[in-house]
């Protein structure tokens with residue numbers, strides 16, 4: 001039996017730059033997508049353009065003040081936020097760049113929607129090659145990663161009726177203690 005595969009790509013995700021000399025290059029996402037198109041892989045998958053994650057969705061895992069920071073800080077207003085850089089581990093590895101908040105929302109949106117599509121049972125496999133930025137912590141950036149789309153997707157998966165260990169009354173702490181087990 002062939003597997004039903006969903007593929008998520010938002011073309012704007014390839015337009016962001018971490019800055020000159022930075023090894024993380026979102027443009028590679030565009031190159032990868034071009035391979036998907038030109039090799040005809042898209043014919044074997046259902047292609048979705050995910051909507052960006054909302055602030056509320058990002059806050060399902062991340063601290064409110066950290067998400068607020070990510071969505072508001074820009075290179076132009078960075079001086080107003082400089083006192084928070086050390087606390088949020090923003091700097092060389094995880095720099096403030098133009099569109100940082102949009103980038104986070106775009107790549108996380110694909111992972112969250114992928115998890116939802118798995119939950120409905122309409123697809124067996126969901127692909128979001130823009131995501132996987134798993135180093136980001138609840139309160140801070142780490143290893144080129146600002147928002148942890150993997151954890152956000154796991155939170156969605158835990159909402160599924162097939163998930164044996166979640167009900168509506170679970171707190172965030174309980175979800176994570178369960179998901180660590």
Ligand SMILES: [Zn+2]
Nearest residue numbers: 135143144145
């Ligand atoms: Zn990382």
